[in-house]
Amino acid sequence: MTAGLRQALAAVTWRDLLLAVRLRTDVLTIVFFFAIVVSLFPLGVGADPVLLRALGPGVVWVAALLASMLALGRLFADDFADGTLEQLVLAGEPLPLLALAKVFAHWLATGLPLVLLSPLLGLEFGLDAAGLWVLATSLAIGTPVLSLIGAIGAALTLGVRGGGALTALLVLPLYVPALIFGAGAVVAAGQNMQFGGHLSVLGAMLFAAIALAPWAISAALRIALE
Amino acid sequence: MALNIWKYASPQTFFPLAGRMIPVFTVLAIVFAVVGLYIGFFVAPTDFQQGEVYRIIFIHVPAAWMSMFIYLVMAFWAGVGLTFNTRLSSMMAHALAPTGALMTFIALWTGSLWGKPTWGTWWVWDARLTSELILLFLYVGYMALAAAIDDVRRADKASAVLALVGVVNVPIIYFSVQWWNTLHQGASVNLTRAPSMAASMLTGMLLMALAFWMYSIAVSLLRVRAIIRERERDAAWLQDSA
Numbered sequence: 158m159t160a161g162l163r164q165a166l167a168a169v170t171w172r173d174l175l176l177a178v179r180l181r182t183d184v185l186t187i188v189f190f191f192a193i194v195v196s197l198f199p200l201g202v203g204a205d206p207v208l209l210r211a212l213g214p215g216v217v218w219v220a221a222l223l224a225s226m227l228a229l230g231r232l233f234a235d236d237f238a239d240g241t242l243e244q245l246v247l248a249g250e251p252l253p254l255l256a257l258a259k260v261f262a263h264w265l266a267t268g269l270p271l272v273l274l275s276p277l278l279g280l281e282f283g284l285d286a287a288g289l290w291v292l293a294t295s296l297a298i299g300t301p302v303l304s305l306i307g308a309i310g311a312a313l314t315l316g317v318r319g320g321g322a323l324t325a326l327l328v329l330p331l332y333v334p335a336l337i338f339g340a341g342a343v344v345a346a347g348q349n350m351q352f353g354g355h356l357s358v359l360g361a362m363l364f365a366a367i368a369l370a371p372w373a374i375s376a377a378l379r380i381a382l383e
Numbered sequence: 384m385a386l387n388i389w390k391y392a393s394p395q396t397f398f399p400l401a402g403r404m405i406p407v408f409t410v411l412a413i414v415f416a417v418v419g420l421y422i423g424f425f426v427a428p429t430d431f432q433q434g435e436v437y438r439i440i441f442i443h444v445p446a447a448w449m450s451m452f453i454y455l456v457m458a459f460w461a462g463v464g465l466t467f468n469t470r471l472s473s474m475m476a477h478a479l480a481p482t483g484a485l486m487t488f489i490a491l492w493t494g495s496l497w498g499k500p501t502w503g504t505w506w507v508w509d510a511r512l513t514s515e516l517i518l519l520f521l522y523v524g525y526m527a528l529a530a531a532i533d534d535v536r537r538a539d540k541a542s543a544v545l546a547l548v549g550v551v552n553v554p555i556i557y558f559s560v561q562w563w564n565t566l567h568q569g570a571s572v573n574l575t576r577a578p579s580m581a582a583s584m585l586t587g588m589l590l591m592a593l594a595f596w597m598y599s600i601a602v603s604l605l606r607v608r609a610i611i612r613e614r615e616r617d618a619a620w621l622q623d624s625a
């Protein structure tokens with residue numbers, strides 16, 4: 158890795174993080190969306206502790222899926238509108254790596270808060286200490302996968318009619334494996350079963366996504382900017 | 384005379400070829416369907432476990448096969464279109480998608496019609512059913528993306544990237560759903576039928592599979608001709624032939 162590339166990656170990441178801090182209402186809206194969706198479920202299905210404990214892992218995970226999908230709107234759209242994205246493509250550094258840096262900054266801004274908040278929301282569903290820990294760990298491994306896959310959908314729908322709902326249609330079916338193994342780990346922990354296997358598969362998905370998704374993202378960005 | 388297959392990579396030469404092929408595949412589809420249905424309804428014996436209900440497999444199984452196979456073919460043409468920038472390949476991918484979605488829908492529908500009398504329920508979260516449902520969502524997403532982008536070339540390329548991402552994900556989805564299912568519920572429902580299938584049942588099913596195959600080809604060719612007409616409407620050759 159040349160010094161120039163390192164510098165470019167650091168600059169992209171730093172810029173996006175700075176933007177996230179300055180436009181923090183964007184990020185906070187997503188975090189509160191996550192909290193509200195999770196909190197609605199007990200109101201809808203009733204407050205039976207046994208039922209809530211069974212539903213908890215799935216509900217928190219599905220809410221995280223929706224929140225991370227909603228967050229995709231801020232990943233490329235503003236940069237696409239003001240021409241920053243064009244400059245990134247023209248920068249002469251490998252676009253997949255630049256895209257990876259953007260997704261990384263995006264995850265730090267919108268994915269990590271969900272991970273940190275999840276144990277609190279798990280308490281609403283009466284998860285025990287081990288369950289809360291596994292929930293946060295599974296989200297810590299899983300939300301980057303969601304951000305990486307989602308970034309493909311976000312790049313494909315740049316400047317397209319009906320962007321938000323369309324992104325959901327493209328991205329949510331691809332989130333299924335992460336949901337199954339992420340929520341599955343928490344359920345297994347709740348039943349005192351082995352959950353290491355689930356987390357390992359989730360980790361494998363993360364590495365596969367890191368290796369493959371940036372290529373698809375950069376192809377999609379180039380198509381959008383043609 | 385050497386046959387130059389690349390000649391037909393151009394919409395202009397493919398358009399009349401497709402027009403000549405459609406009647407052939409239509410007739411083949413009808414013949415296979417008539418023979419297949421005759422064997423299915425009159426020759427094949429009644430199943431000793433399931434009774435007459437099992438006969439829906441003559442529709443269900445071919446549709447399920449085609450639903451998966453068409454996605455692969457669609458992704459193949461989308462990939463070719465993306466790599467070699469050939470217009471016809473992308474048109475072919477778009478032409479296949481609705482047929483694939485239809486097959487997925489038929490497979491789900493007939494599956495649930497079969498499930499009600501056999502399992503006593505319209506729907507179970509069985510691994511195969513779930514992955515077929517997700518496949519339907521993938522088809523719909525592909526078509527929605529292609530329809531949402533006004534610029535034709537961008538729509539081709541963007542949906543091609545999506546189709547390729549889908550192809551990488553389909554096996555992952557399939558295996559994760561399978562694992563999820565075995566973790567959550569015991570083997571309450573087993574889709575695998577008795578291994579010994581009467582020869583006439585198998586013949587009927589294979590003939591119906593061929594019929595579905597021919598139908599898919601005929602309909603896709605018809606649709607690709609419609610797409611060519613739409614996209615090349617200003618081309619001189621099309622105005623001459625029309």
